[in-house]
Amino acid sequence: xxxxxxxxxxxxxxxxVKLSFGVALAATALxxxxxxxxxxxxxxxxxxxLFLVYSAITLSKTMRDDHEAGRLHNQISxxxxxxxxxxxxxxxxxxx
Numbered sequence: 001x002x003x004x005x006x007x008x009x010x011x012x013x014x015x016x017v018k019l020s021f022g023v024a025l026a027a028t029a030l031x032x033x034x035x036x037x038x039x040x041x042x043x044x045x046x047x048x049x050l051f052l053v054y055s056a057i058t059l060s061k062t063m064r065d066d067h068e069a070g071r072l073h074n075q076i077s078x079x080x081x082x083x084x085x086x087x088x089x090x091x092x093x094x095x096x
Contacts, residue, residue: 032046
């Protein structure tokens with residue numbers, strides 16, 4: 001069995017993460033809505049907040065993809081190394 005296999009998140013954790021995201025988004029929207037000031041300022045804050053959320057999601061996805069690519073590269077490298085050791089082990093029996 002592969003010890004590096006990813007089990008996945010529990011349903012409770014997925015629910016908690018999605019609920020937290022929704023609450024944070026609603027709280028931000030409500031806070032911006034109740035800000036004193038002109039509509040132009042409220043619009044700027046709302047667009048900036050949405051851009052921040054989008055950027056955070058994109059950053060986390062990019063970092064996850066880089067991590068997974070690194071793991072795949074390491075697995076391929078380990079497999080090549082093991083194959084080379086097996087080949088050298090088989091060829092070097094008469095040398096010792």
